[in-house]
Amino acid sequence: MEAKEPEVPEVQAPTPTLSDEASARRIQFLIIGGSILILVVMVTAIVLMANNPTVTQIVRDIAIVFVAVESFLIGLALIVLTFEVQALIKVLREETQPLLRSVNDTASTVRGTTAFVSENLVSPLIKVAGFTSGVQQVISNVTGIAKAARPHSKPIQDQKGGTQHGT
Numbered sequence: 001m002e003a004k005e006p007e008v009p010e011v012q013a014p015t016p017t018l019s020d021e022a023s024a025r026r027i028q029f030l031i032i033g034g035s036i037l038i039l040v041v042m043v044t045a046i047v048l049m050a051n052n053p054t055v056t057q058i059v060r061d062i063a064i065v066f067v068a069v070e071s072f073l074i075g076l077a078l079i080v081l082t083f084e085v086q087a088l089i090k091v092l093r094e095e096t097q098p099l100l101r102s103v104n105d106t107a108s109t110v111r112g113t114t115a116f117v118s119e120n121l122v123s124p125l126i127k128v129a130g131f132t133s134g135v136q137q138v139i140s141n142v143t144g145i146a147k148a149a150r151p152h153s154k155p156i157q158d159q160k161g162g163t164q165h166g167t
Contacts (some may be wrong), residue, residue, distance in 0.1 A: 049056040
C-alpha cells in the first residue's frame with residue numbers, strides 16, 4: 001500500500017468585499033465630518049467671544065486658574081516620581097547587587113565542582129572504558145586468529161553421493 005499524502009486545501013488571498021470598502025468610506029466621512037464640526041465650533045466660539053468681551057474675560061480667567069492648578073498637580077507628580085525613582089535605585093543597589101553576587105558565587109562553585117568531577121571521576125572512567133575496550137578488541141582478535149589457524153575438517157563428497165570427513 002502506498003501512503004496517501006494528506007490533501008492540502010488551497011488558500012486564496014482574501015479579496016476586498018463591498019462591506020470593507022463601505023466601512024473604509026464610512027470612516028473617511030466620519031473623519032471629515034468630525035474635522036468640519038471642530039472647525040465650526042471654533043469659529044462659533046471666536047465669534048461669540050468677539051461679541052461678548054465680558055464673558056470672554058471670565059472664561060479666560062477660569063482657563064488661567066485651571067492651567068495653574070494643572071501645573072501645580074504636574075509639579076507634585078514630578079516630585080513624587082523623583083522620590084519613587086530614588087526608592088527604585090535604592091532597591092536595585094541593596095537587593096539586586098547582593099543577588100547578583102550570590103548568583104556569581106554559585107556559578108563559580110558549579111564551575112569548580114564540574115572541574116573536580118571531570119578530573120577525578122569522568123577522566124579515569126573514560127580511561128578505564130578505553131582500556132577495557134582495547135582489551136576486548138585484543139581478545140576478539142586473538143580468538144579470531146586462533147579460530148582461523150585451527151585446521152577444520154571439511155566434508156568431501158565422493159563420487160557415489162556420500163560424504164567423507166577429510167583430515
